Every structure is written in structure tokens, then in C-alpha cells.
Amino acid sequence: MKLQRLRVEQLRQFRKPFVLDDLQPGLNLVHGPNESGKSTLVRAIRAAFFERYRSTAVDDLRPWGDSAAAPTIELDFEHQGKRWRLTKSFLQRKRCDLTVGTDIYSEDDAEEKLAELLGYQYPKRGVSKAEHWGIPGLLWVEQGTGQDLEQSVEHAGDHLKSALNSLVGEVASSGGDEVMEVVRAQRDTLLTGGGKPRGDYLQLDKDRAQYQQDIAELNERIVKYQEQVDRLGKLTQEFDRTETERPWEEAQRQLENTRERYQQVERLEQQQNQEKSTLAQLQQNHRLLQQNKEHLEGLSKQLAARNKELNNAERALNLAEQQTPAIANRLMEARTAYELADKQVKLARLLEARGRLEQDLRRLEQQQQALNQNLSKAREYQQQVDQARQQARENRIDGAEVKRLKATEHQLNEETIRSRTIATRLSWQLEPGASLSLNHDPLEGEGEKQLLEESSLVIPGVGTLGITPGGEELASTRRKLATLEQTFNEQLKALGVDSVAQAEHRLSAFETAERALTHAEELLKSVAPGGIDPLLAQQSEAGRELQTAKNQLQATPEPDQGESVPGLAEADAAFTRAGASLDKAESDERKHQAELLTRKQARDNASAEWQRLADEEQSPERQQQLRQLSDDLASIEKQTADLEASLASRERDIREARPDLLRQDIERYQNTINNLRQTQEARGRELRDIKVRLEAWGAEGLEEQLNEKQAEFEQCTRRYQELHRRAQALDLLLTLLTEKRQALTRRLQAPLQKHLNHYLSVLFPQATLEVDEQLRPGTFTRGSELGQMTELSFGAREQMGLISRLAYADLLREAGRPTLVILDDTLVHSDNERLEDMKRILFDAASRHQILLFTCHPEKWQDLGVPPLDIQALKEGVVGETMG
Template structure:
């Protein structure tokens, strides 16, 4: 199949008609920038061949901004030497015409014929889907889809397999897939595809079998429980009657009474020990209190002796502190006198510095006053010059628009005069002694005569010559010239000048005055950027500040004998520091004296108070009493301690066995024996009730019926399992046979893939899936899936694989046309060169339409580049 021409009308961005003819049988290269229309041309070819002409979704084909358009595409192509034409019109007045040689097909018949011819499935409704595109979907690559070859080849797998079957002479057909599909459909009714788990009737049989087995197990458990309950009833009845004869709980209760009596005696002994311990504790507390009182009195005597020693030391400290305070007071007086003298010297030194600063300021003020007076004088002069220049410029100013208009009229008048001179009739005359008369004027000798109107020339003695200029519009030219000259005169009067030269000279003088004005304004801005009045105000301020500085200088004392400031400041700092140190020393000695006096007074009070307390008669009498009481209390505590130890020994002997715990143990044992007998009685009643209930429910008959149903369901499950196994085996055999046939079919495709692949990847091979689509690349001893490759490599593999598919389709007699829209965008220079060689090789067998927005990358193919912009311009 070879496209010969493409005609596109009112299709998306082509609002008019675009015709592309003279398509070559090999490689055709179309170039243009983004949005030039490359993809629109490729889409037009796809639409005319693949889309239904009556599809309602094709309104997006309407030209931009033209809702009433009629998108139409017409292609001429050659099919095995037969001339063919296909024309479709979409959206409005839909039509479809297909001519193959002398045969004409229309509408649905034409589209069915196209589908069979090109190898795709016609859409019954809506847009063409990817899985219906077949061979064109594989070979006609849209922009950005070059890398996606697996899905496209999968959608065309049926057509590729048919082509390979013809080439290999094999017997693979779509019927095998249909049979495999039918077997797998039956198998999927019994087993799931992925996990091979039971489903459908087999799953139902297994579920029913599981339910019957569970019911059987339940009934078996109930039967075993019935037998066990009979045995348990006999055992419980025998134990109940034995306990009723022996009555063990009564023996336990008698032992509990005896143990409780022993526990009461032990409790009485414990209470007596506790009472004796409490009496001993009270006696020990009273003895401790008496001992503490005696200890306190002894400590008071020791403290009094210590305080008297401290009092003597405190009195000596008071005398020393008073002496230090007197010395610090005398030192402070001397430092105060030195500090006053140093401060007076520092004030005189500061006055000398102030006088120097005031003299400096006065000098600066004088210089500033001189500068301001000079600036004011210069600014006043510049201001006067600005006023003069302004007046001069105003007197010379001329309207620029009218000047430009005058210049234009001057040029126009010159042109009109030149045209008039050129249009006038020129007569050169040379008279030898004779004369001629023109409008009553006699002319002799030689000269030039110009005529702008019909004139009569008298030739004395000969006759007359009537001269009529040959230019027909001379009168209009004279009128136009006259009007222009009138406008020129009016403008000259309006501007007040005699000529254009005078106006231009005046304009130049005005520009000179304006330039002078600007220079004077700049001078004024330099001397008085904010005006003259701020300068005058600054001058008045400088005069006032100089006067103030003079007055402050006069008020200062005589500084002729003033010391240096640094020396005076150091002396003042030293005197101040000495004064501060003396002040701190006086304060510290005063605090020490006060603290010593306070401490001495406090100690004297403590000694007096403690001595009075020890000498008090009442205190001495009470002390003698508690000293005598201490002897008696110690003897009483010793006696109580002996009694407590004796009773504790007796208590320890009685506690060898715990009678209270034994009483409790025997009571609990009696309760347990009685409760166990009651529980046996309850269990016996329950077992009898259960046995009566189970015996009346027909447990044996139900168990026999369930076992029979279980055997029947096991046979059903076995039959279905056998069918599933047979179907699985048949599916495996059919798939293996089909895969073997497909492997035989892969050989021609593998050979063509290797033919192109070696250009980019030497010593490599492509692995193919069951649908003949590439799934992995083998190279350098490793296998990479297509998804693991880079985007650019997948794009290159997509181009090479499509060239191989096209070779196989052509060899089997199917039409091949390759369209690549912006392919190899992500390819480096070295691999692009290899792709170019592959494309040129394929172009010897197929027609290829290559669209690109990078013409500079494809200018070495030896193929003429056809610019989309040029095609649109030619249309």
C-alpha cells in the first residue's frame, strides 16, 4: 500500500483546504515547529481510515473557531498496483466513498472493506478503541506513544499470527485459541484460574460434603457423650451413697470445735502479754522523761559557763571596733579635702577644653558664613541669567508642529515643481538671423522655451505653429502646485518668517536659548538646590550660632593656668576612689562596732537569765525530786521486763500449732464435704435428664441418615474432581501444542527483529510473549524487562519492533504504511544515526511518513524535507 496524496479540508487547525501530493514510495519527511499541524495531518490519515464517518464524537474535528465547518479528508493510494480513493466527510452531511479500481463502495460497506483490507476491527459505536486498531494501531504511531509497543502489538496479535502462519507454513489458527478458551471456560466453572481453588458445582459439592461431615461428627460426639453420661451417672450414684453412709463432714466439724477451744486460750494469753507490754512501755516513757529533765539541767549548767567565756570575748571585740571606727573617720576627712581640690582642678581643665572647642566652632561658623554669602551672590546672578534666558527663549519659540508641516509643504512644492518642469513641453531653438513670435514676444538667437499650455508660435513669412503639451494632467498639476504654494504662504505668515530657512534658523536660535537656560538652571541648582531663601535662612542661623559661641566663650573663667585634662581627670578619679574606699571603711567599721555591741548585750542577757534559772529555789527542789524518782522508775521497769519475757516464752510454746487456723481448716473441710455431696446429687439429676432427652431424640437413626448422605456427596465430589482434572490436563495439552506452534511462528519474527536490533544492540535479542509482543531484552549476559529500560531505549525498541512487524506483514501480502509522529525524541546522536540507517533500510520496502519538529536532526537522510508551513502557504 502506497499513499499518493492527502487532501484535508476544515479539519481542526486547517480551516481551509490542504493538499499534500507527490508522496514518495519510501521515506517522506515532514517538518515544522510545535502546533504547525504535523500531528493534525497524521490524525487526519488515522481518522479517514479507522473512524466511522457517522460517529457523533467527532465534533472535535471541527476547525478552530468555525462551528459550522464540514471536516473532510480524501486520500489516494495504490494497492498492489490498483488505484484507490477514499473520501470521508464528518459531522455534517456525513458521507463515505471508497473506490478500488473500478469497484465503488459506500458507507458501511466501504468501512467494512477498509477494516478487512488494513487489518483492524471496525467500531460498532463510539470512538475507535486501542484494542480495535489492529495493524494500523501498531504501525501508525501517535506522538508520545513510540515507546508503547507491547499493548499495540498485543491488539494486532491475531493479524500478526495469521501473517506468520502464512510465512512459516504452520497450522496455527485462531481456532486453537477458541478451543482453548472453551476448555478453560468449562474448567473455570470448576476451578479458579489463578489459585486453582474449587468454584461453582465443585465448590458447592465440597461445601455440602463439609457440612454433612460436620453434622456426622456432631452426631458421633453426641453418641459418645451419651455413653459417657451413662458411665458418669453410675459413678456419681455410687460416690453419693458412700458419702451418705460415712458422713465425713460431721468428723470435721467436731475437730473444728476442739481447735476453737485451744484458740480461745491462746487469745487470752496474748491479751495478757499485750497488757504487760503496754504497762512496760508507759513506765519506760516516764523514765525517759525524768532522764531528759536531768539531762536538760546539766546542759544548762554547761551552756552558762560557755556563755560567760563568750561574753568576755565580746567586750574585748567592742573596744577594738571602736578604735578602728575612729581611725576610719579621720581618714575619711583627709580624703574629702583631697577630692574637693581635685574636682576644682578638673573643672578648670574642662573649661580650657570648652574654650578651645568654642574657638574652633567660631572659626567654622565664620567659614560657613563666607561660603553662604558667596553661594547667595552666585545664585542671585544665576537666577537673573535664568530670567533673561527664559524671556529670550519665549521670544524665539516657534511651533514645532507647524514647522514640520512647513517642511513637508516645502518638500511637496519642490516635488510638484519638478513634476511640472518634467511635464512641460521643452523647445530648444537656434535662429540664424530670423525671429519668432510667442504670445506677442519676439525671440531671436538661441534658447529654451518651456510651454505648460497650448501656445501659438508665429513664423514671420512662413506661418504659425500650434504647440499643445502632450501631458493630459498638467492643468491638475498646476492647480495642486498653486494650492500647495498658498498653504506654504499662509504658514509662513502664521510663523512670522519669510522662508523655511528663516523658520529653521529661528528654531535653532530658540534651541540655543533653551540650552543656555538649562545650563543657568543647573548653575542655580548647584549653588541653591532648594532655592535662595533656604541659603539666606542658613546664613542667619550661622550668624546666630557664632554670636552664641562668642557669649559662651566670654563667660568662661581664666584658663591660663589650667592643667591638662587627662592629668586632672586621673587625679580626680584617684581622689574619688580614695574617698569611696574611706567611706566604705568607715561604714564597715561602724557596722562592726554595732554588731560587737549588740552581740555583747545579747550574751550578757543570756548569762543573767540562765544563772537566775539555775539559782531558782523551786527549780532546785524539783530537780532533787526527779533525781530520786529516776532510781525508783529504773527498778520498776526492770521488774516489768522480766515478767514480759516469761509470758512471751509461754506464748511461743502455745503458738507451736495454730489452733485458729486448724479450726478454720476443719470448718472449710466440713463445708466442702457437704457441698460436694449436694453437687453429686445435682449432677445425678442432670445426667438423668440428659440421658432421657438424648434417648428420646432418635440419635441413632439421624446418624445413619447423615452417613448415607455423606457417602452420596463424596461420590458427587469425586466425579466433579475427576472432570476438573481431565479439563486441566486437556487445557495443559492444548496450551503446550499452541505454544509449540507459536514458537514455530516466532522464528520469522525473531529473524526480522534481529535484523534491525543488531544496528543498536549487537549480540542481543528480544524475547517475545505469547501474543508476539516484546517483553524483555537479552544483552551482555543479562535479561532486562522492557519496563526496566530507560524511556529512550524503550522508544528505540518500539521503532525497530514496528519495522520488523511491517516486514512480516508485507511478506504475507498485507498493506503496510508506517507513520511516526515525533519519534526518537529521547535518543542520543549515536543511536539516532543507527535508527536512521534502519529507517532507510525499511524505506526500501515500505512507505514511511515521518513527522518531526527538529529538522536539523534529520537533514542527513538524503530525503527532501517538506515544511508544513510551506504546504499551508501553497494551499
């Protein structure tokens, strides 16, 4: 098949006729910039073949904004020595004509003839999709889909297999397929795809496992039953023997004896603790008496120390009294300097205060002037606010209700128009003097009325005619019209208006007043944010502050003009220095007086303490206290020795009794009693449980159940083995049939593999690309690399997709089928080296097929060896001819 000429008109951007002719039987390079119409021409070829001429789902062919267009496509091509011409129009002029030599086909016959020729089909309804495109869908590559091959091969699979069968014979007869499908169906009822059991086979396997589990459980329960019988006899003997011996009673006696011995030890410990407390008290008393004795004996030493302290205190007091005159003179000088500095700083502050008051007076006068201006503007703006608010109150109306009123009016108008179109129309033209009566209303002359309800027409001298407008639609329209009129009137009444125009006028006036009110309020806020009253208050307060400032200025005296007054900063600094000097002089004087008082108090205290100690040393009471302290110390030492001997003897008794072991024995005997009683109680409970369990198991008939389960297991095993043998046989048969089928498939794939290897050797030397049963390229091998074609890079997949399509085209040509290869902006992701190889491949394939290569990068294909066709130049040439 060789495409020779393409003409389009009123198709997308080609509103005027556009012709692409002089197409070569081999390679054709068509180029143009983006949006020049390349993809549109490809879409036109696809539409000419794939879309039904009567399809309504081809609006994408229509030029933008032209609803009256009739997209038209004309194709001239040659096949098997005959000239074919296809003319197809869509949308406004739906037509399809096909001329083959001298034969002419039209409409559906023409489309079926094309589908049979190229190997595709039409959709039953709607737009044509990839699953309908067959062989053209495989060989015509859309922009950006060169790497997507699997779906295209799948949709063209039947046509490819048909071509292969025509080459190698009917090696893939349907009879073999039917046998394999029967075997596979029978196998699939027993086995999964992975060879695992399924259905009844799987259920029998599960039943066998369940029977085995049940039998094992029954055997285990029988063994346990026998073990429980033995356990019952042994446990009964142990329980009776223990009840006779009652070992816990002997442990109870030993516990009571141990507790009695421990109580004796506790009494010894209590006595020991009491005597330890008494000993500690005696030792404390001994320390206190010894301290008192040492104090009385050290009184003479204290007297000598106090005499030395008295002499030191008197010398220190004399030195402090000698410094008093100098400190008093420094204090007087500091006070004089401070008074002078204080006078100077007051004068400076007086001048500063008058200057500040004068400045405040000027500021307050300016502030009062600004407040007066703002108050005047605020009163003006307030008047505007009141006027706008009055306008808003007078014209207030709900905008949403007005909108609903307009919607109701629109519905009412539409329904009125609709009622007029479907109402029964009565027209009359009477002779002069003649009259009729319609629903008791006289009719004269000529006129026309539309009847929505049942009416009566009275013809004098003839009778009465009943007129009933027909159809449920009219009755529904009449009811709807009445409802809308009622709703419209109610909405007018609710809004207090007579018409929609009046409502809109009020709404416009209300919105204008609202905007004026907002503007006036914003102006008012700009001069009086809190309103006029706060502004009046601020004016009054500013007046009071101004008068106060004037009074303060008048009350502030002016300093003597002849008196020299320093600046405030200088006066403050001098005042600060004088104050610091005065503070230091006063601090020194206070420290001096405090030191005098301290030294006088130290001298007086030392004198009094020396006198007290001197009197105390000579008193008879002190001698008596020394003798009494010696006697008390001797008595306490004797009592302490006696108590220590008693404590040591009792400590030995306690240690020999080992109270820690007695406590452990008490715990041990108590635990022994509890364990013995609990063990005997546990034996009793276990005896009762075993008896109940044995009675229950005996009632179940475990051995009878075991026999029944074993019989059911044997029956299930026999059925399982039957299905197992059948499944193995079917699986083996299907494997043998599949192997035979694969051998036939390899024979079927050989022609395609030959053409694929031809192109692959140019792109990837020493590489192989295997074809699967569905004739899709699959496993790709290059050296030690092994993987699927889908795992290659995007550019490599695009290249492999193109060479695969060319191989399919060679296969179809060899089988005598028509081929046409269309490539829209393909191989855009190829590097320079691979692109060079792909050019060789395309040039080689062009010797066997016609190839239309559309591109927006002509510079990449300038060495393709064919003259390029410039769409833009062709379009301009068409425009020039049209203008001429």
C-alpha cells in the same frame, strides 16, 4: 501501498491549500518546528481513512474560529499497480469520493472499500477510536505512543491471523476451536482455571467434608455418652460414701479446739503488751529523775562558769563606751554635708521644673492649635456625611431586587416575542366604509393583530367567525406571559418605581451616595476617629491643661540670679554621695548604740544569773530534793527488775504456744471444711447434670443418627467420585487439545517470529523475543536475563515497539496486504548508540515498505540517507505563490 500526494485545505492551521507531494516509495523524512503542522498532517491522514465523512464529531479538524469551514483532504496512492485517489470533506460539505483506476466509488461505498483494503472498521456513531483502527492503528504510530503495543495488536489481531492463515494455510480452523470451547465449557463447570473444584463438584466435596465432620461428631458424642454412664456410677458411689462419713464435721471440731488455744495465747499477748507499757513508763520516769539529780549536782560548776561570764561582759561594755565620742563626731559632719547637698539639689530641680513647664506650655499651645484645626475640618466632614446619608435614605433600594426586576423584564420581553411568533396573526384590509367587529372592538381600514386567546370576528351581513389559536404551547405561553406581567408589576410596586430605568437610576444614585458616605466617613475618621464630641472634649481638656501649665509656671519661683547652682545630674550625684555618707554614719551610730545596749544587757543578765545560782546553792530545799530523788530512783529500779522478769517468763510461754502456727491451723481447718462441703455440692450438681444429659442424649437416638449419616455419606461419595473422574478426564482432554493447539499456534507464529528476529538481531544481538498466542511480543531473553517486554525501560520499550510493528508490516506484505508505516516524533527517548541501530533498521525496512517519519529534530536524522521535506518551507512557498 505507496502514498504519493497529500493535499489539505481548511483543516486546523492549514486554512489555505497545502500540498505534500513527491513522496518516495521508501523512506520519507518530514520535519518542522513545533506547531508547524506535522501532527496535523498525521491527523489528516487518519481522518481521511478512519472518520466517516458524515460524522459530526470531528470539530477538531475545523480551523480555530471558522464555523463555516469544510475541512478537505485529498490522498493519492498506488496499490497493486493501480492509482487510487481519495477525496473526503467534512462538516459544511460532507462528501467522500474514491477513484480506483477507472472505477469510481462514492459516499459509504468508498469508505467501505478503503476499510476492506487496509483492514479497519468504522464506528457505528461518534468519533473513531483505537479499537476501530485495525492494521493502520498498529502501523501508524502517534506521538508518545510508540511503547504502547498490546492494545494495538489486540485490535488488529483478526487481520494479522488472517494474513498468517493465508501464508501457512488454515491451521487454526474454527472446528478445533469449537471442540476446545465445548470441552473447556464442560470442564469449567467442574473445575476452576487453577484446577480447583467448582459448582456441583465443589458442593459435593464440601458435603462429603460436612458428612465426615457430622459422623465424627456423632461418634464423639456416643463415646462421651458411654463415658458419662461410667462417670455416673463412680460419682454416685463417691457421693454416698461422703454423705455417710461427713468428714467436714471432724474438721469443724479440730477448728474449734484450735481457736480456743489461740484465744488463750491472745490473752497472754494482751497482758504482755500492758506490762511492756508499764515498763516503758517506769524507764521514762527513771530517766527524768536521773536528769534532775544530775542538774542539782552540777549547780556548783554552773556558778563558776557564770562568774567568768560576768567578768567578760563588764570588760566588753567598757571597750564599747570608749568609742562613743568618735562615732558622734562623724555623724554630725555627715548631717552638715547632707543639708548642703539637699539645698543644692532642690535649686537644680527648681530650674529643671521651670524648663520642663515652659516646654510643656509650648507643646500644649501647639496641640490646642492642631485640635482647633481638626475640629473645623471635622465639622465640615460631618456636614458631608449628613448630606450623603440623606441622599442614601432618599434613594435607598435593594440591588438584588432591581436585578430580579431586570431578569423578570428580560423574561417578559422574551416571552412576549415568543408569543408573537407563535400567536395567530389576523390582518385585514377593508373597503372604504366597511367594518368588522373583533371581540366587540370595531375594525376599519387595514391593520393586523396577534391573537393569543379565543376570539370572535363579526362580519356584518355574514355572521360571526370564532377564532381559536391552536396548540397547547400557545396556551402555556399565554399563562406564562400573564404570570410574568403580574410578577413584573408586583416587583415594580414593591420597589416603589414605575419602570426598570427608574429603578436603575435610583440604584445608581443610592450606590453613588453610599460611596460618598463611605468617603466622607473615612475623612471624618481621619481627623476625628471617635467623632466630634470626643474632639470637643479633647479641645476643652487641652485648654485646661494649658491654663494649668501657665499657673504652675507662674507659681514656680525663679532662683536667685547671683547664686551658683550646679547641674541637676551633678547635684543629684553629690546629694546621693552625701546621703550615702549620712546613712553610713547613722548606721554606725545605731549599731554602736545597739552594741552598748546588748553588752549592758549581757552584763546585767550574767550578774543576775550568778546571784541566783549562788543563792540556790546554799538553800535547804536543794538538799531535800537530792535525798528524795535518790529514794525515788531506787524504788523505780526495783519495780523495773520485777517487770522484766515477768515479761521474760510470759514471753517464753507465748513463744512455746506458737501463735503463728495456730493461725495457720485455723485457716487450714476452715479451708478444709469449705473444700469438703463444696466438693460434695459439686458432686451433687454433676450427678444432676449427667442424669439430665444422659436422658437428653438417649432421646436423640445417637446411633440411629449415625447410621443415617453414614448412608448419606456413602451416597455423596459415589456421586463425588463420578464427577471427580469426569473432571479429571475433561482436564486431561483439554490439556491434550491445548498442546495440539499450541503446536499449531507455533506453526502460525513462525513467519512473524522470523521477521521479528530479523530486526531484533540488529538491536539486541543474541537476544530473543517470543510471541504469545495473541501474536503480541511477550517474553524477552538476553543472555541470563529473562523478563517481559513491559519490564524494559521506556526507551527500550519504544524501540521494541517499533521493530515489532515493522515485523507485522513484513508479515502483511508477505501475505499480499497493503502496508504504510507512519511515525510521528518517535524514538525521542533513544540514546545515540541505539538510535544509530534504529536508523539501520528503518533504512532496511524502507526497502520493503513506505515509511513517513515526522520529526521536529531533523539534526538527529540527517544521516538517514534521504532528502528531508521541510514543512515550514513548503508552507512559505505556498504563501508566496498565493501572494504572487
